[in-house]
Amino acid sequence: MQLAQPRDPATLRAYEALLQATPDLLYVFDLQHRFVYANDALLTMWGMRWEEAAGKTCLEVGYEPWHAAMHDEEIERVIATRAPIRGDVPFPHHAKGVRIYDYIFTPVIGADGEVEAIAGSTRDVTDRRLHEEHLELLVNELNHRVKNTLSTVQSLVRQTLGTAQDLDDGGARIESRLFALSRAHDVLTRENWHSADIHDIVEGAIAPYETEVGQRFELSGPPCRVNPQRALALAMALHELATNAVKYGALSRDDGEVHITWDCTHAGEGAAMQFTWRECGGPAVEAPKRRGFGSRLLERGLRNDLGGDVELAYAPEGVVFRATAPLESAPSETFAEAELETEAR
Known part of the structure; x- marks a missing residue:
């Protein structure tokens, strides 16, 4: 032929x-x-x-x-x-x-x-197909992430304005919370949104309140990575804790301190995280008579977003916040989604 x-x-x-x-x-x-x-x-x-x-x-x-x-x-x-x-x-x-x-x-x-x-x-065309599948996965992840972020912002704005003294106060609170969310996004972006180390999350959250490294905050914990949803939830919780500490707690006094510790275990049914925020050196603490958005975010929101247990204790010597959560899987419902469902009902 x-x-x-x-x-x-x-x-x-x-x-x-x-x-x-x-x-x-x-x-x-x-x-x-x-x-x-x-x-x-x-x-x-x-x-x-x-x-x-x-x-x-x-x-x-x-x-x-x-x-x-x-x-x-x-x-x-x-x-x-x-x-x-x-x-x-x-x-x-x-x-x-x-x-x-x-x-x-x-x-x-x-x-x-x-x-x-x-x-x-x-x-x-194997490499091209794998690249196309990877792009499709990225687009789906981005769509899901944007949806969750918008739900978080929507809930944050509604709840903050509902407890604010006036529009100026509400605007300032919303702005600070959005900055906290943005700093957590920065940490995750550096990690390509796969996961983030708790140390990096904590450092980003406390940076606005620390004039000199180690002056007001003492950090202790091993390398421990959490998925993006838990990283954002932890960052928002740290922002609320730090804001409250500046207004009413340990950070409202020059000699007040905050001890932040965490640990990871890998025994039993799987890996788990234990996280603790403990204030000392501040004024005597009393439990608030009214639960605001910040308290609900710490108690209910983190429980939803971490898929674990949380405890917020108003001990006289200082606020103590504890959280435990599994690390192998993400919870199905975010705090923002839960809040919006509650509002709808």
Whole structure:
């Protein structure tokens, strides 16, 4: 079978060089579905020499029966319709394992106007497919993240304005809470939104209240990573705790301190986090008569978003906040979603 008509040997050698140099898999079937040509890229994928493959069908070369039958049907369809067909299929590569290939079968029309062979071209599109799937996953994650963030902001604004003294007070509180949310987002962005270390979350949350490292806050805990939802919840809780400490607690006095500790355990049913905020050196503490948004966020919100247990104690010597949460899975409902459902009811 001739692929072209040029008689010049140099032109024929150029054609052959092109066919062998391309990374695409190039081949030709005769009308009996036998391979009459295969370039080096295809032979490498098979792990065969041309002498072993010449004149064999797909099944004889080693294709799975379903795969060979599919190509047999496609070859007959090309012969009958005289039109190309295109598809994609997984195939075990001799050296790279299972790969995804995009292929096209094209009729070769002879001098008599009839189909005399079927030429094929196949390209490895595995990396492109994986990239497309990764992009789709990122878009879905982004959509979910934006939805959760908007729900959080919506709940934050409604609840803050509902307990604010006036619009100026409400605006200031909303702004500070949004800044806290933004700092937590910065930490997660640096980590590509996979997870964040508790130490980084705490440092970002207390930075506005610490004039000198270690002056007002004492931090202690091992490396311990939490997922994005728990990281944001913890950051917002720390903001509320620090704000209350500045107004009424340890940070309202020059000699007041806050001790923040955490630990991670990996025994029993899975990994878990224990987190504690403990104030000392401030004025005597009394439990508030009215629960505001900040208190609800600490007690109910963190319980929802962490998927664990929380405790807010107004001890006379200083506020103590404790939280425990599993680390292997995320809770299904965020505090913002729970708050909006409560408001709707």
